[in-house]
Amino acid sequence: MRTGSDTWSRLKCYGKERAGHMRLYRIGTGCMRRREIGIIGGGASGLMAAISAAQADSSGSCKITVLEKKDRVGKKLLATGNGKCNLTNLSFSVENPQQYYRSQNPEALSGLFAQFGVQDTLKQFRRMGMLVMDRNSYVYPLSQQAATVLDTLRFTLEEQETEVVTDCAVEKITVSQKGRDTEFLVRAGGEDWLFGKLILACGSIAGEKNADFGGYALAKALGHTILKPLPALVQLRCAGSFWKGLAGVRCDARIQLLISGRGTKESYEEQGELQLTDYGISGIPVFQLSRFAAAALDAGRQVKATIDFLPGFRDNEALWQELVEEKCTSCRQRSMEVLFGGLVNKKIIQTAVKLCGLSMGDRAERKNLPAIRKVFALLRSFEVQVTDTNPFANAQVCAGGVPLTEVDGHLESRICPGLYLAGELLDADGRCGGYNLQWAWTTGYIAGKDAVLSLGKPAGQRKKGKRE
Incomplete structure (x- = not known):
């Protein structure tokens, strides 16, 4: 670590030297104050953590720094919701979060969302000056542009004079203990940074062309367990030589995922717009099921998908049988x-x-009747073998990460006091529809606020449910 009195680090705001926004800090134990919050990761959870921390700092004296490895913050936000950014969902119920999120420790979810839920997200963005709209409970910025969400976060950070350093990949974190206090020496971007509290909000490797497990590696180096990350909200690859002939088809369908092996069987169902590709199946209902497929395949289990291309008859099988008989009679020959x-x-x-075993030119005659009935049955129950998911680069989120049992109700590490974890690094992944961004807002807000409120207080010194 640099300690010389003439050593200075010039911080960059969003990667550029901006007049009026450049601030200088002396690096060294004698000059870097402990009342500084470090946030690693400039994605949704990291930016919300920085904003929350600044809002919780009533004195305005706490210096907050965001370190982002990419050339700008919030890049993934721009791609969410097909560029419209579905930032939360009004259908969410804090009483039953397991309906919307998957985790090995789902019992921890209610307490987190009770601290900062959907309505809190709406109030926070309104407070920052952004208007929203909802479409069937899906919440978007009124402009329906993801850039509006990112700009709102960036402008708020500028107003709060939060320092954001881009092109600043973290190389190493060293923890030092001074009595009951902890300090974090972070080597990043060729510089040394000393923080009193540190928030890991590095995100996952979902959507990354070159899989970088850096965030998980940092958490592991600080003592945390990592549940194996797997692609979630992703397409499924299926066996069969017929997929090229189906590529490009979109249709309403019901998909049942059947998982077997290791002495147990499981099934999951979803319905919605199915997309057929030249390698298998895609679309929102497939994304919702993909987490279970990924986990099963990773465990060496068998996964099959059964597609009902006519789900409207699901609750009226008698009507379906009547239609089949009518077709076979009226279209004879x-x-x-x-x-x-x-x-x-x-x-x-x-x-x-x-x-x-038929061709489109064959006639509906007696000898073909058994095969014809098989076709009707196949349209209602088209079974395919799922062989794999698409890679991390195609996934919207990841399953796995740091178990929720290893953080407390304020998202402070139970293993490394003074360290907080937020966003996709934690073992919780949501359904499509704004739930994963809500997880980012919730965890970022809680971690940022508590990191500031806990400054100068020994780990564990808090009132029930909130910091003193």
Whole structure:
């Protein structure tokens, strides 16, 4: 660590030297104050942590620094919600978070969302000057541009004079104990930084072309367990030589995921717009199921997906059987194209007919009746073997990370006092629909606020439910 009296570190605001925003800090134990918060990661949770910390600092004397390895903060935010940024969901219920999130320790979720939930998120963004709209409970910025969310966060950081240093990858964190206090020496971007409290908000490797497990490695080096990260909210690759003929089809469907092996069986169901690709299945209902498929495949279990291309008949099987008999009667001696025409997308019909040993030009006659009934059954129960998920680069989030049992109700580490964890580094991943960003806002807010309120107080000295 540099300690010379002439050693200075010039901090960059959003990677640029901006007039009026450049501040100089002397680096060294005699000049770097302990009342400084370090945040590693400039994604959604890290930016919210910085804003929350500044808001909790009633004296305005706490210096907050965000270290971001990329050339700018919040890059992933710009891609969320197809560029519109679905930032939360009004359907969420704090009483039953397990309906929306998956974790090995789901019992911890309610307490966190009770501290900062959906309505708190809406109030926070309104306070920062951003208006929102909701579409079927999905909340977006009124502009329907993800850039608006990022700009709102950035402008708030500037107003709070929070220092953001980009192109600043963390190389090493050294923890030193002074009595009951902890200090964190962070080597990043060729500089040494000394923090009294440190928040890890590095995100996951989801969406990254080059898998970088750096955030997990930092948490592990500080004593934490890492539950193996796996792709979640991702496409599923399936066996079969017919997928190229189905590529590009979008349709409403019900998908049932069947998992077997290791002496147990499980099933999960979702319905929505299914997308067929040249390698398998995609779309929101597949994303919702993909977490379970990824975990099962990683454990060496068998995974099958059964697709119902006509889910509207699910609750009226009698009507479906009546339709089948009517079709077989009225279309007698007519081609398969006529017999099955209009039921589902033509590409699906062509594939099903071929798989049942028929061709589109074959006639609906007695000898073909068994195969015809197989086609009807296949449209309701199209079973495929899931062989893999797409890689991390295609995933929206990751499952796994630091167990929630290793942080307390304020997200402070139970293993390394003074260290906080937020966002995707923690073992909680949500469904599609704004839930993962809500997790980022919730954990970032709690960690940032508590890190400031705990400054100067020994670890564990707090009132029930909140800092003194």
